[in-house]
Amino acid sequence: MRVKLWGTRGSLAASGPDTVAYGGDTSAVELRIDDDTALVLDAGSGIRRLSDELAHCRRIDVLLTHLHMDHIQGLGFFAPLLDPDVEVHLWGPASPRFTLEHRLSRYLSPPLFPVRLRDTDNVYVHDLDPGTVELGGATVQADFVVHPGLTYGYRITADGGTVAYVPDHEPALGAVDFPGDPEWVSGFDLVNGADLLIHDAQYTEEEYETRRGWGHSTFRHAAALATLAGASRLVSFHHDPAHDDAMLDAVAAAIEEWDVPFEFVPGKAGIGFDL
Amino acid sequence: MEQQPIELILLRQWASYLDIPVWLMDVHGDLLFYNEPAEAILGLRFEEAGRINASQLSEIFGTTRLDGSPMPAEELPIVAAMHTGRPAHGELRFGAADGVWRRIKVTAFPVDAMGRRHGVVAMFWESEAG
Numbered sequence: 001m002r003v004k005l006w007g008t009r010g011s012l013a014a015s016g017p018d019t020v021a022y023g024g025d026t027s028a029v030e031l032r033i034d035d036d037t038a039l040v041l042d043a044g045s046g047i048r049r050l051s052d053e054l055a056h057c058r059r060i061d062v063l064l065t066h067l068h069m070d071h072i073q074g075l076g077f078f079a080p081l082l083d084p085d086v087e088v089h090l091w092g093p094a095s096p097r098f099t100l101e102h103r104l105s106r107y108l109s110p111p112l113f114p115v116r117l118r119d120t121d122n123v124y125v126h127d128l129d130p131g132t133v134e135l136g137g138a139t140v141q142a143d144f145v146v147h148p149g150l151t152y153g154y155r156i157t158a159d160g161g162t163v164a165y166v167p168d169h170e171p172a173l174g175a176v177d178f179p180g181d182p183e184w185v186s187g188f189d190l191v192n193g194a195d196l197l198i199h200d201a202q203y204t205e206e207e208y209e210t211r212r213g214w215g216h217s218t219f220r221h222a223a224a225l226a227t228l229a230g231a232s233r234l235v236s237f238h239h240d241p242a243h244d245d246a247m248l249d250a251v252a253a254a255i256e257e258w259d260v261p262f263e264f265v266p267g268k269a270g271i272g273f274d275l
Numbered sequence: 276m277e278q279q280p281i282e283l284i285l286l287r288q289w290a291s292y293l294d295i296p297v298w299l300m301d302v303h304g305d306l307l308f309y310n311e312p313a314e315a316i317l318g319l320r321f322e323e324a325g326r327i328n329a330s331q332l333s334e335i336f337g338t339t340r341l342d343g344s345p346m347p348a349e350e351l352p353i354v355a356a357m358h359t360g361r362p363a364h365g366e367l368r369f370g371a372a373d374g375v376w377r378r379i380k381v382t383a384f385p386v387d388a389m390g391r392r393h394g395v396v397a398m399f400w401e402s403e404a405g
Contacts, residue, residue, distance in 0.1 A: 129389060130280075143281070144280070144281040146281060173288065174292070176291060182278060183278055184287060186281055187278075189277060
């Protein structure tokens with residue numbers, strides 16, 4: 001399984017000379033099991049550039065963690081959505097009252113977007129329940145995690161490798177002794193023993209003090225979860241739009257000094273992994 | 276031990292901050308958590324007891340109707356909420372682990388999400404010394 005990061009920014013795209021190394025595009029991750037099919041994790045602005053890479057795919061499955069704008073705003077610019085020769089399957093959480101298609105259509109319809117989702121003939125929208133589904137040669141496990149609104153984390157296993165993708169996650173929210181007992185830690189089952197953990201690391205400790213409950217983690221929270229669950233590698237993700245390359249490099253250098261049982265990889269757009 | 280569903284994790288966190296006694300039970304009837312205010316009524320510290328299996332609950336705690344007659348399980352608000360999927364409320368006599376009987380009121384809610392039942396959360400309080 002090959003994994004490539006196309007957008008690692010959180011909350012809002014942040015392009016500019018200060019964000020070249022980590023990238024300014026919002027969440028989008030490519031997973032390839034073979035050359036004909038692809039899994040895409042989230043549809044932030046990073047999914048636009050991914051379009052060309054998937055030109056030969058006849059089926060693409062896009063797994064949405066949730067419907068905050070930074071995770072869906074690239075959908076309208078994802079070229080396969082307008083290619084009748086490609087089947088695009090969108091998966092994600094329904095709400096108690098509305099289907100995923102209904103919820104997505106709030107964005108993919110006027111006045112927010114000129115094209116209606118229902119006007120595409122090659123797009124299939126699936127309400128995804130918590131649990132496991134087989135997609136494109138991979139086993140995909142979806143489970144809800146702590147974040148405002150209905151939000152999934154995903155665990156994808158294929159070719160003997162496992163990647164856990166939890167881009168928006170605040171497992172420390174309200175926890176008295178985080179990380180504590182795994183039975184009571186959001187996301188633990190998704191991350192448990194993963195070869196690669198792509199995880200929310202939006203805030204510094206200082207920033208978190210004034211942003212509790214906003215649904216995101218500090219670098220230390222991400223490291224604590226990775227340690228508790230025995231992940232082999234931790235990739236920082238969902239970088240705050242205010243964090244420039246210099247700041248993120250400084251944090252990465254500091255983490256190198258931490259005594260942690262995993263490999264830390266700064267989440268820069270464009271990097272890839274073979275599992 | 277597998278991770279609990281997110282709905283129960285959040286309820287436990289929520290309960291740990293409240294002044295009202297809260298009891299959190301999973302779909303199997305196991306008592307997963309109760310908060311500090313609940314300890315005074317249950318007569319047992321959670322840190323000492325930990326999770327209590329459904330089969331042990333009746334050995335540790337007692338319940339009767341207000342007149343002291345035996346209370347069928349289905350009359351217990353927690354059991355009613357679990358079985359009917361609707362909130363339930365009731366008043367009963369509760370025998371705590373420390374041997375003290377108290378008259379309590381209980382309001383229980385099913386923890387249902389995305390079409391699945393994960394358990395029941397109950398709030399309870401002492402209605403008067405009994």
